[in-house]
Amino acid sequence: MENLGFETRAIHAGQEPDPRTGAVIVPIYQTSTYAQDGVGGTRDGDYEYSRTANPTRTALEEQLASLEGARHGLAFASGMAASDAVLRTVLRPGDHLVLGNDAYGGTFRLIDKVLTTWGVTYDVADLSTVDSVRAAVRPATKVIWCETPSNPLLGIADIPALAGVAHEAGARLVVDNTFATPYLQTPLALGADVVVHSTTKYLGGHSDVVGGAVLTNEDELREQLFFLRNSAGAVPGAFDAWLTLRGIKTLAVRMERHCDNAEEIARALLAHPKVSKVYYPGLPEHPGHEVAAKQMRRFGGMISFRHADGEAAALAVSARTSLFVLAESLGGIESLIEHPGRMTHASVSGSLLQVPDDLLRLSVGIEDPRDLIADLHEALA
Structure with a gap:
């Protein structure tokens, strides 16, 4: 086997x-x-x-x-x-x-x-x-x-x-x-x-x-x-x-679609004026890109990004998406958005692991990427 x-x-x-x-x-x-x-x-x-x-x-x-x-x-x-x-x-x-x-x-x-x-x-x-x-x-x-x-x-x-x-x-x-x-x-x-x-x-x-x-x-x-x-x-x-x-x-076929979608969305976020930073190892600008390319087949379906206008604006984006569901967890066929500082990583507040308060995390699903990008653009507008 x-x-x-x-x-x-x-x-x-x-x-x-x-x-x-x-x-x-x-x-x-x-x-x-x-x-x-x-x-x-x-x-x-x-x-x-x-x-x-x-x-x-x-x-x-x-x-x-x-x-x-x-x-x-x-x-x-x-x-x-x-x-x-x-x-x-x-x-x-x-x-x-x-x-x-x-x-x-x-x-x-x-x-x-x-x-x-x-x-x-x-x-x-x-x-x-x-x-x-x-x-x-x-x-x-x-x-x-x-x-x-x-x-x-x-x-x-x-x-x-x-x-x-x-x-x-x-x-x-x-x-x-x-x-x-x-x-x-x-x-x-x-x-x-x-x-x-x-x-x-x-x-x-x-x-x-x-x-x-x-x-x-x-x-x-x-x-x-x-x-x-x-x-x-x-x-x-x-x-x-x-x-x-x-x-x-179905993991293999799902992961290919997760990766395809995440790559498109990461590039779209990188070009958006309201996004100050994008975290995705598939981007050549990512400091770990070369290491990831050596030890990974592709770069995954998770993206995080920071809002240029701060925490309140990030929270507003998380409340305005329609296809990206505001929820904890990740890795499902549906796309999710969350605010780590107040949700999955609230327990690290005040520690050396505290995350930026303007950070949003996306679990990119397997929907049509054009719809997902449009959803984010509307939420960021």
């Missing part, structure tokens, strides 16, 4: 026709428990209780592992549950973490408000500059946590370079690959140790399911994560796993 193309693996990896009925789509095993042939005797050795394992979830995990080029995949109830499981598994009280200065607000909240009470410390660094990351590393550093492209400023980090810094320090590089997806970027092949996803976003792709995933090639780490997930119980239900499986089947 590993020699097959991405699109083929997205449809077939972990998804053989059902052996009992021949159903070509993996069934939704909507069950909490499984009959045993005797005490402790499960019928196929894997399934006894659905918190521990479920066949629909197993299919999703095999599909995700294939697409990320990983030996192991574990699905979680949300992206934050996946992130929490990784951090609680690889960190202990007294350990240190390096976090990017442009990270998702929920990740910052987890580290700053939860893990620090457990005795974990962290420093913030500019992940686009290897020297900045190296300077932030301490003897106690166990994790460098990386988003590339980052949320919401679309910063680009050089994954192989950061992997080198992490491994020199005896630490792991964890890459949140939610924005890029495995269609555009495979961090494990570039040297990362762990990949996390909010499968809620592009992988599910239809704004109808919440989930997360962790991918790794480390056998022992997989066992530790599996134990923690089973003990803590942050598992997706069978229907959630099935919806994500279904969404991933």
Whole structure:
């Protein structure tokens, strides 16, 4: 299966026709428990209780592992549950973490408000500059946590370079690959140790399911994560796993359209007099453009931009769009607009991660790009 193309693996990896009925789509095993042939005797050795394992979830995990080029995949109830499981598994009280200065607000909240009470410390660094990351590393550093492209400023980090810094320090590089997806970027092949996803976003792709995933090639780490997930119980239900499986089947074709649309919209925003700055790694002006071009297939469907007239004008734009829906989240087939400073990144206010108050973030959907550009132009007028 590993020699097959991405699109083929997205449809077939972990998804053989059902052996009992021949159903070509993996069934939704909507069950909490499984009959045993005797005490402790499960019928196929894997399934006894659905918190521990479920066949629909197993299919999703095999599909995700294939697409990320990983030996192991574990699905979680949300992206934050996946992130929490990784951090609680690889960190202990007294350990240190390096976090990017442009990270998702929920990740910052987890580290700053939860893990620090457990005795974990962290420093913030500019992940686009290897020297900045190296300077932030301490003897106690166990994790460098990386988003590339980052949320919401679309910063680009050089994954192989950061992997080198992490491994020199005896630490792991964890890459949140939610924005890029495995269609555009495979961090494990570039040297990362762990990949996390909010499968809620592009992988599910239809704004109808919440989930997360962790991918790794480390056998022992997989066992530790599996134990923690089973003990803590942050598992997706069978229907959630099935919806994500279904969404991933069309990931490749959707990502191509997301990228096509985002490239057109980024150029249109760049030329607009009310836009003072556009953040999109596909633009040659973007400081991370060359690195992104080396490690990504294309540049993704996320754009952020700053309004030349300040926060009030940015808020007004977010209220005036009609096709771009004012909502949190991203990666669905529909286009979304949000104000990070007051919405997804409100938790970083007053910190080193605070975002500009005139910033708007777009999740570009797969609609007709001409309609989307007209919608933005009208809102900006």
